[in-house]
Amino acid sequence: MLxxxxxxxxxxxxxxxxxxxxxxxxxxxxxxxxxxGRRPSIVFSIHISGFAMSALNPVYxxxxxxxxxxxxxxxxxxxxxxxxxxxxxxxxxQGPHDRSLSFVATVDGEVIASVRLTPVMAGDALGHMLGPLxxxxxxxxxxxxxxxxxxxVLAAKAKGGEAVxxxxxxxxxxxxxxxxxxxxxxxxxxxxxxxxxxATDNEDIQERLNGPIRWREDPVAEAFELMVQExx
Numbered sequence: 449m450l451x452x453x454x455x456x457x458x459x460x461x462x463x464x465x466x467x468x469x470x471x472x473x474x475x476x477x478x479x480x481x482x483x484x485g486r487r488p489s490i491v492f493s494i495h496i497s498g499f500a501m502s503a504l505n506p507v508y509x510x511x512x513x514x515x516x517x518x519x520x521x522x523x524x525x526x527x528x529x530x531x532x533x534x535x536x537x538x539x540x541x542q543g544p545h546d547r548s549l550s551f552v553a554t555v556d557g558e559v560i561a562s563v564r565l566t567p568v569m570a571g572d573a574l575g576h577m578l579g580p581l582x583x584x585x586x587x588x589x590x591x592x593x594x595x596x597x598x599x600x601v602l603a604a605k606a607k608g609g610e611a612v613x614x615x616x617x618x619x620x621x622x623x624x625x626x627x628x629x630x631x632x633x634x635x636x637x638x639x640x641x642x643x644x645x646x647a648t649d650n651e652d653i654q655e656r657l658n659g660p661i662r663w664r665e666d667p668v669a670e671a672f673e674l675m676v677q678e679x680x
Contacts, residue, residue, distance in 0.1 A: 504555045504587070504590065505555075506553045506554065506555050506560070506561075506587075506590075506592050506595070507553070507554045507555075508551050508552070508553050508554075508595065508596065508599055509551060509552050509553075509554060510547065510548065510550070510551060511547045511550040511551055511552055511562070511564070512547065512676050512679075513676060513677065515552050515559055515562070518552075518559045518562075519552065519559070519562045519564075522559070522560075522561065522562055522582045522583075522584055523562070523580045523582050525582070525584065525585070526580070526582035526583070526584075527580065527582065531580065534615075534637070535615070535635040535636060535637030535638060535639040536577065536579055536614075536615050536635065536639070538635065538636040538637050539566065539568060539577055539635065539636060539661055539662065539663055540566050540577070540579075540663070542662060542663035543566070543567075543663035543664075543665070544566075544669075544673065545564040545565060545566040545567075546564075546565050546566065546567055546576065546666060546669040546672070547669070547672060547673055547676060548603075548607075548668075548669060548672040549565040549576060549600055549603045549604050549607065549609075549669075550562075550563060550564040550565055550600065551563055551596055551599055551600055551603075553583075553587075553592045553595070553596055555587065560583065560584045560586070560587045560592070561581075561582065561583040561584065561587060561592050561593060561596055562580070562581070562582055562596070563578065563579070563580075563581045563582075563593075563596040563597060563599075563600050564578075564579065564580060565577065565578055565600050565603075565604055565612070566579075566663060567663065567664050567665070567666040567669055568613065568661050568662060568663055568664055569660075569661070569662055569663075569664045570611060570613055570633055570656075570657050570659075570661045571631065571633060571656050571657045571658045571659040571660075571661075572656050572658075572659065573610045573611050573650075573653055573656045573657055574608075574609060574610050574664070575609055575610055575611035575612065575613055575646075576604045576609050576611075576612050576613070577612075577613050577614065577661070578597065578600060578601070578612050578613070578614040579614055579615070579616075581593055581596060581597060581614075581616075594620075594623075594624060597621070597624050598624060600612070601624070601625065601647050605649060607668070610648060610650050610653060610656075611646050611647070611648040611650065611653050611657065612626075612646065612647045612648070613629070613633070613644070613645070613646050613657075613661065614626070614644075614645055615635075615639055615640070615643050615644055615645075616643055616645060617643065618642070618643070618645060621645050621647075624647065625647045626645035626646060626647045627645060627646060627647075628642065628644065628645060628646075629641075629644040629645065629646050629654065629657050630654050631654055631655065631656070631657040631658040632658050632659070633657045633658070633659070633660075633661055634659065634660045634661065635660075635661055636660075636662075
C-alpha cells in the first residue's frame with residue numbers, strides 16, 4: 449500500500465542507490481504541512497536511478513486533497529478549457545482518479561507538475577488511464593514530466609494494474625515503455641487511434657484491449673481516498 453504522502457527524490461546520473469526522504473523531513477513546509485503523528489507509517493519505495501536530473505532536485509509526492517487547487521491551475525495553464533472536451537476527459541468524468549497512484553512534483557515546496565491515474569476497465573483488462581500530465585512552463589524540458597510518468601506506472605504495476613493507457617504523442621512516451629494499442633479500444637468520443645498507447649508487462653494485453661474503456665470502481669482507491677480525507 450502506498451503511504452498517504454510518499455516523497456520520491458530523483459537520483460543523479462552518477463548515483464546507483466535510490467535517494468529518498470520522508471514527509472517528516474518536510475512536514476513544516478507551508479504548502480505541505482501535516483502533523484507528524486497523523487500519517488500512516490507504511491512507505492512504498494520505488495528505485496529510480498540512471499536518469500538525468502536538473503540541479504533543482506525535484507521532490508515527488510503522493511497527491512493529496514491540499515494539492516487540488518494548484519493541480520487545477522497547472523492543468524488549465526497547460527491545456528486551457530479545451531481539455532474538458534477531449535475523449536479521455538469523458539472517461540475521467542465518470543468517476544474519481546486514484547490519489548494513491550497520482551503524484552505531484554515540487555521544487556522548494558512549490559508544486560510545479562502533476563500526473564493522475566484513473567482506474568478503468570479497458571476491454572476486459574483491469575487498467576489505469578494516465579492523465580492529465582502537466583508541468584509548469586518554468587520547469588519544462590527538465591525530465592520532470594517523464595519521471596512523474598515513470599513513478600506512476602511503477603506504482604500502478606505494483607498495485608496489480610494490468611495496463612496503463614493514455615492518449616499522447618508516441619515519441620514522448622515510447623522511451624517510457626508505451627507502445628501503440630493495436631486492438632479496437634473504444635473511447636466515449638473521437639480520438640486519434642495512433643495516439644492510444646499502453647504500458648504493460650502482460651503479453652496478452654493487446655488482445656484484451658478490445659471494447660470500451662470506462663471508469664471502474666476500485667475499493668482500495670476508495671478506502672485510500674476516505675483515509676486522506678479524514679487526515680486532511
